[in-house]
Amino acid sequence: MSEPLDAPYDPELGSLEAHYDAEDEAVNKTGTTTVGITAEDGVVIATDMRASLGGRFVSNKNVQKVEQIHPTAALTLVGSVGGAQSFIRSLRAEAQLYETRRGETMNIPALATLAGNFARGGPFFAINPILGGVDEEGSHVYSIDPAGGVMEDDYTVTGSGMALAHGALEAEWEEGLSMDEARTLAARAVKSAVERDTGSGNGVYIAEVTADGVDIQGYKDFDDVL
Amino acid sequence: MQGNSQQQAYDRGITIFSPDGRLYQVEYAREAVKRGTASVGVRTPDGVVFAASRSVRSPLMERDSVEKIHKADGHVGIASAGHVADARKLIDVARQRAQVEHLRYDQPVSVETLTKAVTDHIQEYTQTGGARPFGVALLVGGVDEDGQPRLFETDPSGTPYEWQAVAIGGKRGDIQSYLEEHYREELDLDGGVDLAIRALASVSDDPITADDVDVATVDVESGQYRSVPKEERERHVAEIDEEETDE
Numbered sequence: 001m002s003e004p005l006d007a008p009y010d011p012e013l014g015s016l017e018a019h020y021d022a023e024d025e026a027v028n029k030t031g032t033t034t035v036g037i038t039a040e041d042g043v044v045i046a047t048d049m050r051a052s053l054g055g056r057f058v059s060n061k062n063v064q065k066v067e068q069i070h071p072t073a074a075l076t077l078v079g080s081v082g083g084a085q086s087f088i089r090s091l092r093a094e095a096q097l098y099e100t101r102r103g104e105t106m107n108i109p110a111l112a113t114l115a116g117n118f119a120r121g122g123p124f125f126a127i128n129p130i131l132g133g134v135d136e137e138g139s140h141v142y143s144i145d146p147a148g149g150v151m152e153d154d155y156t157v158t159g160s161g162m163a164l165a166h167g168a169l170e171a172e173w174e175e176g177l178s179m180d181e182a183r184t185l186a187a188r189a190v191k192s193a194v195e196r197d198t199g200s201g202n203g204v205y206i207a208e209v210t211a212d213g214v215d216i217q218g219y220k221d222f223d224d225v226l
Numbered sequence: 227m228q229g230n231s232q233q234q235a236y237d238r239g240i241t242i243f244s245p246d247g248r249l250y251q252v253e254y255a256r257e258a259v260k261r262g263t264a265s266v267g268v269r270t271p272d273g274v275v276f277a278a279s280r281s282v283r284s285p286l287m288e289r290d291s292v293e294k295i296h297k298a299d300g301h302v303g304i305a306s307a308g309h310v311a312d313a314r315k316l317i318d319v320a321r322q323r324a325q326v327e328h329l330r331y332d333q334p335v336s337v338e339t340l341t342k343a344v345t346d347h348i349q350e351y352t353q354t355g356g357a358r359p360f361g362v363a364l365l366v367g368g369v370d371e372d373g374q375p376r377l378f379e380t381d382p383s384g385t386p387y388e389w390q391a392v393a394i395g396g397k398r399g400d401i402q403s404y405l406e407e408h409y410r411e412e413l414d415l416d417g418g419v420d421l422a423i424r425a426l427a428s429v430s431d432d433p434i435t436a437d438d439v440d441v442a443t444v445d446v447e448s449g450q451y452r453s454v455p456k457e458e459r460e461r462h463v464a465e466i467d468e469e470e471t472d473e
Contacts, residue, residue: 008325008326008329008330009329009330101339102336102338102339106331107333109331109332109333110330110331110332110333111331113330113331113332113333114330114331117329117330
């Protein structure tokens with residue numbers, strides 16, 4: 001059968017593997033603060049740059065934790081680095097295949113549903129990413145939890161620094177932000193977390209998602225964005 | 227003697243090419259479609275209409291047990307011509323594929339995507355050893371999430387075609403000529419039902435009755451499949467009868 005009628009939750013390409021042991025000390029984790037904000041003309045996603053082992057040792061100081069997965073959507077890496085990278089590769093391939101087969105891009109709620117299915121059924125243990133994207137309906141931000149929970153919101157935060165970043169966002173987010181305002185707010189929220197959360201630090205990556213595409217830039221110094 | 231048996235082998239058993247590049251089994255399957263009673267599809271800006279002839283071989287037979295038009299998902303209908311049993315298997319493929327789209331993406335499947343899933347399935351039966359091609363043609367029609375009505379035809383080779391108005395099954399050529407002559411792009415849904423029934427009536431020897439046709443629509447406004455009840459079919463048939471008496 002060319003269509004996966006019996007396995008609706010599996011990828012159209014390949015199959016999902018068994019789960020790994022997520023508690024291994026040698027597994028790189030992102031710790032992480034990742035922020036997704038809807039704005040009037042798009043979505044801004046900001047992430048810190050630190051990877052750590054067991055939350056005690058900084059194993060990498062220059063990690064890009066937001067990646068384009070679709071012409072107008074990006075996903076953050078939160079949790080196990082290997083799981084998140086594999087998750088991104090799978091979603092990117094599926095979004096590409098969908099587009100070439102049908103001649104139109106997947107809409108963002110469909111992409112979020114697919115991501116939730118994969119998170120629930122797949123080997124991508126211990127991931128908690130944010131999906132942000134733009135489609136004909138407008139700007140969308142979703143958080144996806146390790147059990148496949150998919151929740152849409154105006155703005156959301158995941159990772160070890162989430163409580164700190166939320167504090168900064170809660171007071172300042174409002175309807176109809178411009179992309180520049182959203183960008184400043186996202187960077188400020190990540191900075192709040194980086195100051196106090198040991199799992200987050202070493203700079204910020206910012207992804208701006210609009211109907212025109214995804215633009216991702218990294219900054220070692222917060223002063224360059226704020 | 228041997229040459230003769232080799233020649234015959236091209237139209238026996240498995241589907242293989244003849245020396246002049248033809249697939250006889252697929253062509254025979256098309257003949258099976260022609261032996262079936264006709265179905266008509268009409269696309270209008272307000273939605274898609276299906277009409278199918280129902281032939282009942284005995285007055286003791288329950289008319290509703292002759293299934294020619296089926297609901298595949300809330301927003302998609304499928305009409306068939308040819309082997310009803312083969313049609314049922316393909317319609318189940320379509321029904322499952324439509325639900326897979328809900329599970330995978332939480333969205334209704336587009337009519338084009340669904341049609342191509344069905345035609346890909348049909349195609350496998352023209353290339354697989356030991357398999358027989360499907361002796362049925364289908365009309366797959368519905369309304370996409372963006373409100374666009376779409377109408378496709380599938381044939382036994384597994385090729386999809388898109389149409390404004392089309393007939394499949396017996397006397398297809400005559401019905402298609404009728405559609406080509408009378409189809410207008412600005413038809414409303416009721417006009418589409420009228421055209422579809424008239425097209426079937428145009429090749430019928432006896433005056434058509436409401437029991438002879440099965441009609442269903444998927445309208446743009448609701449985006450939902452609807453089987454047209456007998457009272458409405460009677461209204462359309464009565465109009466056609468009146469005009470014929472006037473002539």
